[in-house]
Amino acid sequence: MTIDHKPDDILKLARQFMESRILLTAAELNLFTLLDEVPSTAENLAGRITADLRGMTILLDALSAMGLLIKEPDGVYRCSPDVAACLSDRSPHSVLPMIHHANHLWKSWSNLTSKVSGTESAEIPASTARNTDDMRAFIGAMHVVGAPLANKIVTAVKPGEARNLIDVGGASGTYTIAFLSTAPNMKATLFDRPAVIPIARERMAEAGMADRVRFVAGDFYADELPGGHDLAMLSAIIHQNNAAQNVELFRKVLHAMVSGGRLW
Incomplete structure (x- = not known):
């Protein structure tokens, strides 16, 4: 086929990045949340x-032209309910x-030419704060992907009489929460890298399940996993x-x- x-x-095709950059910048500045809270003028x-x-x-005018904001005649910009549901951090x-996460990927993809041409300069180590932000963005993205699937996966697994789950590379606990919600007598071990564990603790506390979860920090490439699990x-x-x-x-x-x- 030709x-x-x-x-x-x-x-x-060459210009498609422009709308992506507009959206990413608006998200990076958290404009959708701010305008969901209080419609405002640009000033x-x-x-x-x-x-x-x-x-x-x-x-703001570009976002309005893209249909992501509504600009009123008096110059006030606001989020429509459907956009706020997708892009405000107040929305579940x-x-x-x-x-x-896509914003962080933008920075990596921007180096594609130098990577392919072999002219990429030595990478400057990212700050601890930047690494933490990247990690939180990635873990948050994984939750967005996993949350709609979690209950379906638990239904397919049929935990039955299982009482001790180990969630390997469990991130913030999206699947652990789904299993524990379905099986009230189950307890879980969430195993992930040390930097991820605080994020998992936060989500488990929000879900009211922290007392049913053992958080174990480690690297499954280098460390053995804790024992005693039936799922x-x-x-x-x-x-x-x-x-x-x-x-391995x-x-x-x-x-x-x-x-x-x-x-599973």
């Missing part, structure tokens, strides 16, 4: 976050964490490993299970 490319099609909003008025006005169904969950791990890494990971999971335990 595609008859027209110049306009190519130019449209008021720029004052609230100490931003450049001209730049803020252009950004917000995809804002995924947008923040194991592996999510978004196997696809990134080579065959040898997966064989499965060995560790096996040793973490009691006789008759199941792996």
